[in-house]
Amino acid sequence: MDPSGVEVSVVLPAYNEERTIERTVETTLDTLAAFLPAGTFEVIVAEDGCDDRTPEIADRLAAEDDRVRHFHSDERLGRGGALEHAFAAADGDTLVYFDTDLATDMQHLEELVERVRSGEADVATGSRWMPGQVADRPAKRGVPSRVYNGLVRFVLRSPLRDHQCGFKALSREAFERLHADVEDEHWFWDTELLVRAQRAGLEVAEFPVEWEPKGDTKVDLVRDVFGMGSQILRLWWQLSVSPRITRRVSIGAGALLTVVALALMTLYLDPQAVLTELEGADLRLVALAGAVYLLSWPLRGARYRDILAELGYRERLGFLTGAVFISQTGNLVFPARAGDAVRAYVVKARRGIPYPTGFASLAVERVFDLLTITVLGGTVLVGFLLTGATGQVVSAVSQGVPGIDPRSARIALTVAAGVAAAAVLAVVVIVVSARREGNLVRRVVTGVSSDSYADYVAGVLERFVADVQTVAADRAAFARVGVSSLAIWSLDVVTAVLVLAAFHVSLAPTTLVAIGFFAVSVGNLAKVLPLSPGGIGLYEAAFTILVAGLTPVTGPTAFGAAVLDHAVKNLVTVAGGVVSMLALNVSLTNAVDETSGAGTDAQPDPDPDVE
Template identity: 30%
Template sequence: MLRKISTLLLSTLVAGVIIVFLLSRVWDELLITLHEADPRYLLAATLICLLAWYMRGIRYRYILMRLSVCVSTTFSTACIFVSQTANLIIPARLGDLIRLLILRHEKETTYTVGFSSLIVERVFDIITIALIGAIALPFVVGQTPWFSLLIGLVLIAGLLFFLVLFISGRFTSENRILAKIFEIMAQIRSVSLTPPALVYLLFSSVIIWIIDCLVCVMVAMMFGETVPIMVIVLAIVIGNLVKAVPITPGGIGTYELALAMTFELAGVAPGIAVLIAIVDHLIKNLVTLGGGALSVYYFGDWTLSLLKRAFSGDIRGELRDRD
């Protein structure tokens, strides 16, 4: 228990130090800019963020349908909301595992089905982000070479993943662990490796991340800043790729640092860059928390107990049980 608490405190401390560092550099400029902010764009950003969540729910419903799990869009959206809310307080993205237990409890699915659905969602998110970033790169002046390296490595990793996914269908194994891995690979292939499914998942993922970028556009406009759209796109891409490495809960601190750094490299004033980064993530996290609270009410009180077990680390023990 002490080790679990220490891990949580350390990751939270890292997030806090980064945020304080960013604020301390531009505090006076931040106060002036906040005073002049237009709240109408804040409302627009919040509504757009909600739309992105709804689109995520539609995509996840499709993924589950391909795995022969029939749910409503409300159910699929609520499922994502609960797991992402948990990720805001639990290190190492262990909140994602909550989704497996929700599907098991509500739809009597196996853990492998839940895990496969999660992998498909994550893979298409990461690959889509990298593709959008690759398109934005040539239009952004001042970006550093490691941006290209990071995006290129992600795209290569995605290509290798699909290559392994394709050839894994030729293998079988009597080993229980390998057999389970091949089962998950087969489920992922059934979801994503047909032309209609590939087109649907890529198209819906592109829409989701364009909407996510529009939230940041509204935040910039709220502070009266005209930031080139490709700069915002690249910042969101770099921020989410950095956020994918679970250093802090919900990527708090690391996401803001990546966004602010990208904005500054592209010529945005430091104060504005920090403010846009912090408010953008704050809106997305508050919408996540609000949606998570409503989703707990939607699923019932048992999900509160589930969140408590996830926070204490007991959730991993439950997932070790056989399907």
């Protein structure tokens, strides 16, 4: 028991509750006093960045009654974030929370508290959907709630009937054991807490409660439910899939996916025709393509040097180019971008650069790669629309893909161009925001919507902006990294164009270059999901579909060019990686072993490969 004598802490998460908070606090105190001894409970108002009079009222209530405490936050923490903040500072061993609208009948509060206080359960929750309860919910709230709980039961294998009822209690021990793993900070916090408690082997008790809706819900039944749907998938991946993905499984699955992806192409292409096209390729142009691609590697080293310099570390170009070679070779050998960790290991082991800095520098590099290929691919697609070339593209797609109606193809192309334009605009906003002190990204996103999912999206974009801001503080460094990124990807495109030209395609040079930029950009975006080592299969599929669909080039020719283009780039990468490993005395397998689990929180999101 806490020295203060408090055994039960009730937390009331409050956001703009000026009309109800005083009555809620008084009702809570009276209900607790009816079954708990004096001095053994407290009520905490977890006020979450309110912009009404809730903070003033909470301050007054705390000043008038020593059983009441007020925790204020200047910024929105989210419902889950406010609860965690309050629970961490609470005095009681039994932690309770419920919605401030008192929709759940307070006659159930004693049962909720005693379920945990007595040791019967580690976590207790009220339920509006169990037999024996009374919950008169309108369809607009009841139907989404049933669908949501059904998804949680099915996907996350939870036997509970109601995960979102705002009427829960847990022991201090359970909170300490779970809260570090609960990632959501808003409405999904309740669900994640319950599911993780069950997976941890804790006793979770669910009991029926009488519940009556009070006022308008703060949950947006479209955006918040969609956001929580994505959180269901995230939690399923973390609990059910990720623990089973060992290195052996990753390598095996990656290799299998590569074989399957390439094998599927044979359903639409004649393998013998592809081999014939490969045999007829102009080897001089292929060799020139390899030489051009090799030129991009010192640029990669120079870009990485500029990024590290902004983080306070200055290293030689040769060493950094070798480190990039080794890491990209690792990405070809291991799936899930394990090569990124290899680079962090190389710069730490050979130059003493800490893991957090190594991973942060990789994040910056990946963000610039993603921004660059988005701009390149999006610009070409928008160019098709603005120059009136859509007719030719639609005709090519309609004739090249059976069953495609020209009107549908035209609509699809227009929509795709719109998405591309939005992507380019988003890149502009991100870059502009990175050059400003103000939070432009969050203002833009929350200007459209202020719900919890918008907060989540804004948070993701802010991480991108923060990575760009790493080099944005120095205007010269920002320009160098941006220009070098454009140069790197332009050489990547030139390599692909030369390989395509080696197949004797009859396209105008401008068309060939435009298609090259588009196909390479989309092909690398297809590799964002690190499903196979080096994105083999994904790149070829995207490249083939675009080239064969947008030009008179046949499928076998397009596929042959895609395979040869990727092979040339991978051969250059592996050759440079082997030489660099020998020069720096680095073992890929040892590097992966050394970095397993190191700096996982700082690792960059998997973005397009740069092989």
